[in-house]
Amino acid sequence: MSEVSTVTERWVPQTPREEIVLSTLTAMRAFSDAMDRMHTGIRGEMEMNASDLAALRMVIVREQRGEWVSPHDIAVHLGISTASTTKLLDRLTESGHVERRPHPHDRRARIVVITDAARAEFFRHFAQRMTRMRAAMDSFSDDELGSITRFFGEMGLALQE
Amino acid sequence: MSEVSTVTERWVPQTPREEIVLSTLTAMRAFSDAMDRMHTGIRGEMEMNASDLAALRMVIVREQRGEWVSPHDIAVHLGISTASTTKLLDRLTESGHVERRPHPHDRRARIVVITDAARAEFFRHFAQRMTRMRAAMDSFSDDELGSITRFFGEMGLALQE
DNA sequence: CCTTTTTGCTAGCTAAACTAGCAATGTCCT
DNA sequence: AGGACATTGCTAGTTTAGCTAGCAAAAAGG
Numbered sequence: 001m002s003e004v005s006t007v008t009e010r011w012v013p014q015t016p017r018e019e020i021v022l023s024t025l026t027a028m029r030a031f032s033d034a035m036d037r038m039h040t041g042i043r044g045e046m047e048m049n050a051s052d053l054a055a056l057r058m059v060i061v062r063e064q065r066g067e068w069v070s071p072h073d074i075a076v077h078l079g080i081s082t083a084s085t086t087k088l089l090d091r092l093t094e095s096g097h098v099e100r101r102p103h104p105h106d107r108r109a110r111i112v113v114i115t116d117a118a119r120a121e122f123f124r125h126f127a128q129r130m131t132r133m134r135a136a137m138d139s140f141s142d143d144e145l146g147s148i149t150r151f152f153g154e155m156g157l158a159l160q161e
Numbered sequence: 162m163s164e165v166s167t168v169t170e171r172w173v174p175q176t177p178r179e180e181i182v183l184s185t186l187t188a189m190r191a192f193s194d195a196m197d198r199m200h201t202g203i204r205g206e207m208e209m210n211a212s213d214l215a216a217l218r219m220v221i222v223r224e225q226r227g228e229w230v231s232p233h234d235i236a237v238h239l240g241i242s243t244a245s246t247t248k249l250l251d252r253l254t255e256s257g258h259v260e261r262r263p264h265p266h267d268r269r270a271r272i273v274v275i276t277d278a279a280r281a282e283f284f285r286h287f288a289q290r291m292t293r294m295r296a297a298m299d300s301f302s303d304d305e306l307g308s309i310t311r312f313f314g315e316m317g318l319a320l321q322e
Numbered sequence: 323c324c325t326t327t328t329t330g331c332t333a334g335c336t337a338a339a340c341t342a343g344c345a346a347t348g349t350c351c352t
Numbered sequence: 353a354g355g356a357c358a359t360t361g362c363t364a365g366t367t368t369a370g371c372t373a374g375c376a377a378a379a380a381g382g
Contacts (some may be wrong), residue, residue, distance in 0.1 A: 013189035021298055024306045025291065026225060027313035032196050033222040034317040036215060040240035047339075049370085050211065050240070054197060061194040070362060079211070084339050086362055091338090108347045108360045130186065132319040137182055140228060140312060145185045147305040148312050152188035152298065156195040158293040209367075210339085232330060245370050247331055252369090269329045269378045 028155075030041055042125045051078050056122060059098065059114045068111045070103070097121075187317075203286045211238050213253055217283060220259065220275045229272045231264070258282075 043053045058077050062069045075085040080096035089112065092098040097118035103109035123130075137145065174180035204214045219238050223230045236246040250273065253259040258279035264270035284291075298306065 017303065020306050020310075021295060024310045025294070025299065026315075027310045029218075029222055030226070031313040031317055032193075033219060034320045035193050035196070036219070036236060038320050039338085040238065044240055049267040056262050057190075058197070061190050065191070072359085075361095076196055077201065079205050080338095081308065081340060082361060083341080083363080087338070089361095091262060104359095106348070106360080108222075110361075121322075131314055131318055133186070134182060136319040137185065139315065142181050144222065144305075144308040144312070145181045147301065148309055149185045151301060151309050152185075152192040152307070153258040154297040156188075156192055157299040159195045159199050159290055161224055212369085236330095237347085241369090242371060243330060244332080248369070250330095263328095266328080267379070272329075319371080 003047060011097065022160060038129055042122075044119065046124050050095075051080065052088060055088060055092065056097060056114065060119065060122065063114065068103075069113060070099075070109050072109075074112065103146075177305065186211065199290055203283075204285050204304060207282065212247060213258075216253065216313075217258060217275065217279065221280065224275065229264075231269060231270055231272060233270075236275065267309060 004094050006150060013022050039050075039053065041058070043050055046053065048056075055078060057075065062073075069084045071089055074080060074088070075082045076115050078085070078088075080088070089098065089100060096115055099113045099115060100110045101113055103111050140148070174183050176210055192237065199213065200211075200218070209213065209217075216235050216239060218244055220230050223234075228277070232246045233243060236243045239246070239249075241249070250259065250261060254261060255275060260274045260276060261271045262274055264272050301309070
């Protein structure tokens with residue numbers, strides 16, 4: 001793999017396998033682009049700014065994993081300062097989307113909890129897209145969906161350092 | 162499927178198939194979360210703000226599809242006004258990441274073209290993550306990657322209304 | 323041909339980011 | 353245990369990047 005090809009990803013695949021891998025990577029970026037557009041749509045519908053919604057989505061994902069989220073975690077995830085995060089949480093608290101709770105073991109820290117109303121609102125806006133996605137999944141076998149789920153997991157691991 | 166379950170996605174799947182579909186949807190959100198974090202990382206490394214980088218990524222994806230991108234397209238994709246987009250393009254032009262070219266058939270319009278330097282810079286920062294992702298793909302067969310590529314395509318279609 | 327729509331821009335205003343610095347708490351080291 | 357150092361989340365004040373309003377030029381449509 002030459003320097004140029006690594007940098008620009010503009011080479012002609014040399015083997016069938018390379019071609020397949022490249023197709024997958026390209027499709028992944030296109031999918032990511034589509035997800036961005038979806039998030040833009042939901043953010044318009046929910047009348048929220050981009051980072052407030054991104055924070056909300058992050059809290060939902062972490063909650064599903066049974067993890068706690070601190071203001072610091074949000075700052076790192078979004079790449080903004082803790083000061084900006086304080087204001088972000090002020091907005092989300094004011095609007096009733098999240099609550100700040102004391103951290104059970106660290107009296108400096110807080111944990112951020114999404115309210116039931118906010119979770120319901122998010123999934124309500126997500127619902128119509130999710131319905132179409134579920135429909136699209138009908139054309140995939142159980143085994144295929146299994147591979148796809150595993151793929152998402154592996155990519156997630158590959159991306160966390 | 163009850164009202165509540167649709168809204169909050171907090172039901173216990175009734176069939177094995179439902180369970181598989183739900184796992185895939187959950188994995189997809191987690192993956193999207195990981196991608197967000199990756200974009201945050203790249204944006205830190207490239208010292209760009211979130212929307213400028215999002216615009217750059219969008220232009221790269223569209224370019225790969227052989228599509229032209231107008232300032233208006235960027236505004237719609239990011240959910241910002243055309244006025245903000247003008248300033249965004251001023252920044253990206255100033256920093257040498259994009260160029261505004263005249264639209265060949267519409268003398269009001271512009272097309273936004275990414276510079277070779279910017280593309281190379283983006284893929285340079287993307288490269289290390291991509292290497293890990295490529296490595297993770299080794300554990301998937303050609304058929305699996307084929308299904309995954311098709312899945313990304315189908316989800317993309319499902320999301321564009 | 324004349325009206326309406328679209329495109330991208332400028333100007334001026336508002337919202338949301340930043341840096342700096344702080345008090346409270348936790349962690350580490352000897 | 354005690355002191356130095358790190359971490360957490362906050363306030364205050366500044367800068368950046370978003371918004372609305374409105375415009376000229378070009379395209380589209382009657």
